Amino acid sequence: MTATYDYLVVGSGIAGLYAALLAAEHGTVLVLTKGAIDDSNTRWAQGGIAAPLGPDDSPDLHLRDTLAAGAGLVDEAAARVLVEEAATAIQDLVRLGVPFDTVEGEVALAREGGHSLPRVLHAGGDATGAHMEAALAAAVRSAAIPVREHCLATRIVVEGGRAVGLEALHWPTGQHLAWACRFLVLATGGAGRMFRYSTNPPLATGDGIALAYRAGAEVMDMEFVQFHPTALRWPGAPPFLITEAVRGEGAVLLNARGERFLPRYHPQAELAPRDVVVRAMVAEMEAVGADHLLLDLRHLPRERVLARFPQVYRTCLELGLDITRQPVPVSPAAHYTIGGVRTDLWGQSTLPGLYACGECACTGVHGANRLASNSLLESVVFARRLVRRTVEAPAGQFPPSPEAKELAPPQPAEAPALSLQALQALMWERAGIVRDGEGLAAASAVLAAWEAALPPPSDRPSHELANLLTCARLTVAAALLREESRGVHYRRDFPQPREEWRRHIVFRRQRGEG
Ligand SMILES: Cc1cc2nc3c(=O)[nH]c(=O)nc-3n(C[C@H](O)[C@H](O)[C@H](O)COP(=O)(O)OP(=O)(O)OC[C@H]3O[C@@H](n4cnc5c(N)ncnc54)[C@H](O)[C@@H]3O)c2cc1C
Numbered sequence: 001m002t003a004t005y006d007y008l009v010v011g012s013g014i015a016g017l018y019a020a021l022l023a024a025e026h027g028t029v030l031v032l033t034k035g036a037i038d039d040s041n042t043r044w045a046q047g048g049i050a051a052p053l054g055p056d057d058s059p060d061l062h063l064r065d066t067l068a069a070g071a072g073l074v075d076e077a078a079a080r081v082l083v084e085e086a087a088t089a090i091q092d093l094v095r096l097g098v099p100f101d102t103v104e105g106e107v108a109l110a111r112e113g114g115h116s117l118p119r120v121l122h123a124g125g126d127a128t129g130a131h132m133e134a135a136l137a138a139a140v141r142s143a144a145i146p147v148r149e150h151c152l153a154t155r156i157v158v159e160g161g162r163a164v165g166l167e168a169l170h171w172p173t174g175q176h177l178a179w180a181c182r183f184l185v186l187a188t189g190g191a192g193r194m195f196r197y198s199t200n201p202p203l204a205t206g207d208g209i210a211l212a213y214r215a216g217a218e219v220m221d222m223e224f225v226q227f228h229p230t231a232l233r234w235p236g237a238p239p240f241l242i243t244e245a246v247r248g249e250g251a252v253l254l255n256a257r258g259e260r261f262l263p264r265y266h267p268q269a270e271l272a273p274r275d276v277v278v279r280a281m282v283a284e285m286e287a288v289g290a291d292h293l294l295l296d297l298r299h300l301p302r303e304r305v306l307a308r309f310p311q312v313y314r315t316c317l318e319l320g321l322d323i324t325r326q327p328v329p330v331s332p333a334a335h336y337t338i339g340g341v342r343t344d345l346w347g348q349s350t351l352p353g354l355y356a357c358g359e360c361a362c363t364g365v366h367g368a369n370r371l372a373s374n375s376l377l378e379s380v381v382f383a384r385r386l387v388r389r390t391v392e393a394p395a396g397q398f399p400p401s402p403e404a405k406e407l408a409p410p411q412p413a414e415a416p417a418l419s420l421q422a423l424q425a426l427m428w429e430r431a432g433i434v435r436d437g438e439g440l441a442a443a444s445a446v447l448a449a450w451e452a453a454l455p456p457p458s459d460r461p462s463h464e465l466a467n468l469l470t471c472a473r474l475t476v477a478a479a480l481l482r483e484e485s486r487g488v489h490y491r492r493d494f495p496q497p498r499e500e501w502r503r504h505i506v507f508r509r510q511r512g513e514g
Contacts, residue, residue, distance in 0.1 A: 008165070011031075016188075017140050022387040034152040038137055041200055045376055046129065047122065047373050063080055066079045070365075070368055071497065075363065082377060113268070113271045125311065148177075150172050153167070154167050155167040156184065158351070163354035169460070183355060186349075186361070187208070187383070193420075197332070198424075205464040209337075209471055211467070212341045222471065223475060223489045227335055228335035229281055233329045240312075247271060253270060256284075275490070279433065294328065305323065337471075340362040341356035347382050357382045367487060368486045368489060403503075403506060410448050412449060426446055426472075
């Protein structure tokens with residue numbers, strides 16, 4: 001190994017950069033990231049970050065909304081930490097230079113689906129993530145924390161049952177690298193690119209989740225994938241996200257007949273939880289064989305739209321679509337990976353020495369459905385606790401779950417050729433918004449056959465494909481086991497929640513990598 005650091009942080013989104021900044025106060029830090037420093041999901045976040053700061057708000061109300069969205073599976077202790085430490089997290093982001101929008105000197109708070117009152121802070125209107133990423137990257141640079149860009153983490157080194165280092169590939173040159181560390185922090189984001197339609201950038205390939213599973217850490221709740229209702233559906237354009245805050249401002253969804261349909265499905269209509277909106281959209285599209293619906297904000301004041309959603313406005317205008325004059329064609333797309341590396345309240349995984357924060361972690365705060373804008377908050381709150389833990393009680397252990405399962409071994413069988421597009425199409429069709437046992441079993445067989453025939457990965461695309469395949473296997477296996485519908489997991493063959501399934505599904509490889 002080339003060098004030893006106290007902290008090796010993998011990923012340079014909000015979770016990784018924030019963890020690195022705090023860790024640098026306590027030891028040597030190296031940040032490793034597979035693209036440029038600002039390549040991340042974080043930079044695309046639009047709506048904002050939730051925190052109970054309004055005059056009528058409180059951590060208890062925020063907790064209540066988080067529990068309600070999570071459909072009986074939220075870890076209440078983790079969610080309480082989230083809401084109680086939210087104000088400190090925001091103060092720290094302000095200290096680090098995040099320019100939250102204000103109105104008459106007070107922080108501006110927007111309303112989003114599932115929140116019972118305005119609670120979402122934003123920056124630059126709908127450019128919250130870009131501002132956060134820029135502020136944190138600048139702070140990391142001025143703290144002179146070393147960042148190795150274009151380095152893809154490929155393997156967690158485990159010795160004596162403990163994560164002790166990391167192997168990586170500097171993919172532009174093919175150079176193999178390795179480091180030892182006291183604390184290995186995964187902040188690698190989600191696996192949204194498992195699906196054909198996704199709001200996530202191409203880097204969201206679930207690398208950290210797959211690496212942690214292979215190393216023997218537990219992975220939890222992978223069946224819960226949140227689909228966002230309103231991604232742009234425009235020929236030749238990627239499914240760019242149209243933030244939920246647009247509906248918070250009064251935009252409505254229309255079906256093919258030009259009718260507003262959501263009031264028929266839920267009393268909160270456009271502001272109902274995302275899973276409800278998404279399934280209502282699928283039903284309306286299937287009824288007439290359409291591939292999109294319309295998001296209408298023509299009735300909102302033009303100046304307000306331009307001030308509040310400059311990024312959405314500009315992006316659509318570049319495609320020839322003026323959202324203040326024309327309704328926007330939209331359809332649902334995979335958006336957020338609720339499951340991930342199982343961690344305790346301190347960001348510690350079940351593999352000693354390995355920590356995780358941000359979207360790659362599963363703290364349990366989202367349960368079966370994430371409340372909008374809770375993920376940026378979770379990233380900051382738990383990155384902070386993780387660093388505190390390494391300083392205050394570095395020898396702590398998070399006991400493994402007695403119920404953890406292992407994936408069935410790969411099975412050689414007839415299957416179409418594996419490619420990224422084939423994997424994404426399979427997952428979209430068989431393990432997407434509406435699932436059933438037959439489709440999931442068929443997907444599981446194809447994924448197992450693909451894994452059996454997978455050559456050892458050698459470059460960035462092949463590593464990412466192998467990682468997506470592992471995440472897909474975990475997602476499908478869990479979705480097949482969960483014979484009920486709960487939160488974002490909907491099975492048409494088991495359309496109701498079932499009390500015996502008010503529990504988590506956890507996977508662990510019995511023998512991690514040496
Ligand atoms: C379009 C969009 C809008 C969103 N809007 C909101 C919102 O308004 N509010 C909200 O709370 N959430 C929102 N989210 C979700 C939120 O942005 C993410 O959950 C959050 O940014 C995740 O941060 P992170 O640091 O965990 O991961 P990311 O920001 O995804 O960063 C992951 C980092 O890990 C690196 N990486 C990955 N694998 C490897 C590897 N093998 N080796 C080295 N580096 C690696 C990546 O290059 C990247 O730097 C949105 C997401 C999207 C896609």
